[in-house]
Amino acid sequence: MEGDIAEMGKYIGAGLAAFGLGGAGIGVGNIAGNFLAGALRNPSAAASQTANLFVGIAFAEALGIFSFLIALLLMFAV
């Protein structure tokens, strides 16, 4: 019984941790959208900034990945 409650808590915690990925999604979308808006205003400068776009997306995604990691750890490792 005690184990079942702990099990339940793990799964609930993993599910809650997965919410963090939504934040990463918002962040990545924000970066991509702003890049597109800027690129449409000044298309000639867009090509030189794609590297920055990907670096920004990677950094924004990193924090979502931490919550993914927490979810996985709760699911499988705790």
Place this chain on the structure above:
Amino acid sequence: MATEAHDAAAGAHGAGEAVGMPQLDISTWPNQIFWLLVTLVAIYLIVTRVAVPRIGAVLAERRGTITNDLAAAEELKLKATEAEAAYNEALATARAEAAKIVAAAKAEIEADLAKATAKADADIEAKAAVSEQRIAEIRAGALESVTEVAKDTAKELVSVLGGKADARSITAAVTARMKG
């Protein structure tokens, strides 16, 4: 709890059950890391020993070829421009020459024409004078003959009508008529 997870993970590669995360099975890590390092060394050797020298050489050679081709093209373009300039010059010279020749020919023709015209005018004038003279002669002749014929006719008419024609009055009458 932790031991249970570990057991589950350890059992994962044995029975192939859907349990745990194989990624977190520490027992397989040395194996993966070892083979990864072997792989990376192999790829690194391929890249440094073969790919970079070869592709670098090919790219450099291609750049060289392109540069040479561009230089050759530039040179040819220059030559073409020169040739065009020469052609244009020749064309201009030829045009000037032609204009000169045309002008000379025109002048000559005009001079000839003027001469011929003058000659023709003179001939025509001379001929016209001769003709006028002849016309005058003919007219005079004709007038004379008309007078003669009129006199004769008048004499004949008078004699036929039974009159006696005296030459002097007839002449006077005819002359008066002719003038009238």
Place this chain on the structure above:
Amino acid sequence: MSEGASTGFQIHPMDQFIVKPLFGGDHIAWYTVTNVTLWMAIAVVVIAALLMLGTRRRAIVPSRSQSVAELLYGFIHNMVEEVTGHDGVKYFPYVMTLFLFILFSNLLGLLPMSFTTTSHVAVTMTLAMLVFVGVTVLGFVKNGIGFLSMFWVSSAPLVIRPILAVIEVISYFVRPVSHSIRLAGNLMAGHAVIKVIAGFATLAVASPVIVGAVTAIYALELLVACVQAYVFTILTCVYLRDAVGGAHH
């Protein structure tokens, strides 16, 4: 955990990541030939075929495979030169090695029944730690103790500089974690999603929809495989810039 497996669908999305010895036995020692070995070897063979056979003729006008090799070469070379500056170009072979391994592992992992080596945290963590340790050592060798000035943000007000320094140090040491988990997480999640969705195809009614969905996700995974290789490489270049170009942000 085992309850999900015993009821209803028999979906085992994590089975594809299990490391198995190729020639029988249960024990996995560090030298055991496993499916990891097999798929890494396949990646090496494919890379060798592309880079060695493709460029065999060294043609001025490239063949198809040669132009692929040249494209990869030029792509990474430009990236290294652009991000790390001229001083970083001599580290190009290392970056190229990482990129080729990750790209081909990701793409080979998309073959059905294959094993995705880059979906394992052990592999990506090793890759990230190689970059992290390499960059740190290189930074100290190149800049001496001045490499530490990277953490002391001189453009910020003096009061908040210590706080920023703490944050910078933390973010520096978190780098290998995010660097590796990003790659492994993306691939693992993508492959698991394909497996889970494909598992629903056991419902005959749903299977036409499932086939379409799996196709769509497979296409997305193809994109993810390339983008993640690109992201890993460009982050390597960004970290390398810190070491090569000294402390400037």
